[in-house]
Amino acid sequence: MSHSLGIMIESLVAVLLMLTIGYCMLLNTRLKRLKADEHSLKATIAELITATEIAERAIGGLKHTVRDVNENLGNQLASASQMSQQLKKQLAEGDNVFRRLSKIAIAARPQGAAEPAEPVAAAAPRMSSAKAVAAAAQAFSDRRRTDGLAA
Known part of the structure; x- marks a missing residue:
C-alpha cells in the first residue's frame, strides 16, 4: 500500500x-x-x-x-x-x-416773380444769366433730400 x-x-x-x-x-x-x-x-x-x-x-x-x-x-x-x-x-x-x-x-429773385411753370432747361434760353443761376439754385434746393443732403 x-x-x-x-x-x-x-x-x-x-x-x-x-x-x-x-x-x-x-x-x-x-x-x-x-x-x-x-x-x-x-x-x-x-x-x-x-x-x-x-x-x-x-x-x-x-x-x-x-x-x-x-x-x-x-x-x-x-x-x-x-x-x-x-x-x-x-x-x-x-x-x-x-x-x-x-x-x-x-x-x-425779383420780388414779384412767381415760380416758373416750365422746367428750368426749357426756360433757360429766355432768362438772363443771373436768373438762370437763380432758377438752377432753386431747382437744386427743390431736389434736396429730407436728411439735408442734395440729390
Missing part, C-alpha cells in the same frame, strides 16, 4: 506539474500579446506626441495671426472713425454752403 500511495502522490504531482506547464504556456501567450500591445501603444503615443507638438505650433501661429489681425483691424477701425468724422464735417459744411446758395438764389 505504501508503494501505491507513493505512485498516487507522484501521479498527482505529475498532473499538477502538467497543469502548471499548461498554465505557464497560457500566461506566456498572454504576455506575448501584452508585449505586442505595448509596442503598438508606444507607437500610438509617439504619434500622439508628434500630433500634439504640431497642434501646439499651429496654435502659436494662430495666436500670432489673431494678434496681427486685431492690431490691423484696430488701426482700420480708428481710420474709419476718423474718416467718418471728416465726412460728417464735410457734409455739414456742404449743407451750410447749400443753405447760403439757396439764400443767395432767393435774394436774387
Whole structure:
C-alpha cells in the first residue's frame, strides 16, 4: 500500500506539474500579446506626441495671426472713425454752403416773380444769366433730400 500511495502522490504531482506547464504556456501567450500591445501603444503615443507638438505650433501661429489681425483691424477701425468724422464735417459744411446758395438764389429773385411753370432747361434760353443761376439754385434746393443732403 505504501508503494501505491507513493505512485498516487507522484501521479498527482505529475498532473499538477502538467497543469502548471499548461498554465505557464497560457500566461506566456498572454504576455506575448501584452508585449505586442505595448509596442503598438508606444507607437500610438509617439504619434500622439508628434500630433500634439504640431497642434501646439499651429496654435502659436494662430495666436500670432489673431494678434496681427486685431492690431490691423484696430488701426482700420480708428481710420474709419476718423474718416467718418471728416465726412460728417464735410457734409455739414456742404449743407451750410447749400443753405447760403439757396439764400443767395432767393435774394436774387425779383420780388414779384412767381415760380416758373416750365422746367428750368426749357426756360433757360429766355432768362438772363443771373436768373438762370437763380432758377438752377432753386431747382437744386427743390431736389434736396429730407436728411439735408442734395440729390
